[in-house]
Amino acid sequence: MLPTKPDVLNALPLLVCGKVWRRPMAVTSRLYAGEDDYARMRQLLAEIEALEGPLVYCHVGDLDWWRFTDEDTHALATRIRLWFDHQGALVGFTWPSEHQVDLLVHPAYRAIEPAMLDWVEHLSRLDVDDPKPHVSVWSYEHDAYRNNLLMQRGYVRTDHFLSLSTRDLHxxxxxxxxxxxxxxxxxxxxxxxxxxxxxxxxxxxxxxxxxxxxxxxxxxxxxxxxxxxxxxxxxxxxxxxxxxxxxxxxxxxxxxxxxxxxxxxxxxxxxxxxxxxxxxxxxxxxHLATVFYGSEPEDQPARQFYASLGFIERGRMYAWKRG
Known part of the structure; x- marks a missing residue:
């Protein structure tokens, strides 16, 4: 059973990717509730990109593509969970699909990720069609905080990754x-x-x-x-x-x-x-163009193709699996 009361997190500093962020005092969470929430999610992604640069887990265009090409729009209200700070501002949300999930979090609120994983793992246990529930979570190679968190919870990094490449439009x-x-x-x-x-x-x-x-x-x-x-x-x-x-x-x-x-x-x-x-x-x-492509053998031509157009690989996002 997941907690229904707000999780209260301590206010000690948190070191993430070389930056010191202050932990949030308290957060609350609830399920996705409609278009107003979707607007908040898009705004949060833009804020994260403004702070972190292009090396993010999801661009605004990604979210639109995922959401509007998902046939099961009713399931949004049962799969997507949102976390809010004490002033009601959205600071993180999960986007699960099948057996994988994206965790989108404001860099000042990384301490909510254990609670986000609790929710994701809870969803995987509800899958009655899978006798051995498992879940795959994305984490960048350079994201020491998330990588350590996943290892502590029994996740193992797979060989599958997505590369993010960028092209300077100046x-x-x-x-x-x-x-x-x-x-x-x-x-x-x-x-x-x-x-x-x-x-x-x-x-x-x-x-x-x-x-x-x-x-x-x-x-x-x-x-x-x-x-x-x-x-x-x-x-x-x-x-x-x-x-x-x-x-x-x-x-x-x-x-x-x-x-x-x-x-x-x-x-x-x-x-x-x-x-x-x-x-x-x-x-x-x-000022910049970005593209993701995979790590499978059939993705190698894409890697060479984008490199020939001036795209430079900036980071690799690995799938971590548990179960």
Whole structure:
């Protein structure tokens, strides 16, 4: 049984990533309760990025993509838990999905992470379909506080990680050249929805993208139609796509997702789309672009591709598993 009363934490200093933060005196927590909470969550992510820089666990665009492509919106009210300080300001929340979870915490309130893990582990035990509950938690290689906490609770770091790379947009971005037979443009509303979804499902074999999900995503707060790019073949089909999300507060753009249909690969479409996206971000006075990619063998071409466009790896976020 999880405690229902506010957890009172001591006021001793807390050393996190080389910085001394003061522990919060008291926090309260509750379940997600709707759109007002979602606005608070987005605001918290922007605040964390302003304090921590781009090396964060979740960008605002990530959250919009996760939330608006999640078919089970009702489950938000049972999976997402929020923590508030004594003045009612949001200082952290969990975002569980299947057997993994993201812990998003204001750097001054890292001491709430044990309580967050209590909640995550509680959820895993409720999974009646899994006879051996387990949970995977993300932690950056440099995040000594979270790494130590996970080790103390019996988690083991796996070999699976996500790399975060960044591209300085103050530097020159070459003008894209669309390959012969293709046109680069942005999505034009409902007229492109079905073709964009078909391309997504072709590019990612395991994708569960649907028209309903994509329609929801284009209504996300961070979504900008002119940053949702597609490469259109002469026959009118969508051959490749690249969606970018722009955090106007921190002036950071993120690529999520980038994909190309199998029949149209090796024509330079991905390169043309990303370069066009970076130039459009420059038009918004963005100073940085970011992208996450995985550690599996099939992700190695992505690593080389982004490096060729000037992206530099900044950190690796590992999956820690318990169970």
């Amino acid at each position: 530097e020159h971005v070459p003008e894209p050249e669309a390959p012969a037979g293709y046109t680069i443009r942005h999505v034009q509303g409902e007229a492109d929805v079905h073709a964009r979804v078909e391309a997504h499902r072709d590019a990612f074999a395991s994708s569960r993208m649907s028209v309903a999900k994509y329609r929801a995503a284009i209504h996300a707060p961070t979504y900008r139609p002119d940053l949702d790019l597609i490469a259109v073949a002469d026959d009118g089909s969508v051959a490749a796509f690249c969606t970018l999300w722009f955090d106007s507060i921190n002036r950071i753009g993120e690529i999520e997702p980038l994909g190309c249909r199998a029949a149209h690969r090796r024509h330079g479409l991905a390169r043309a789309l990303v370069l066009e996206g970076l130039r459009r971000l420059q038009g918004y006075d963005a």
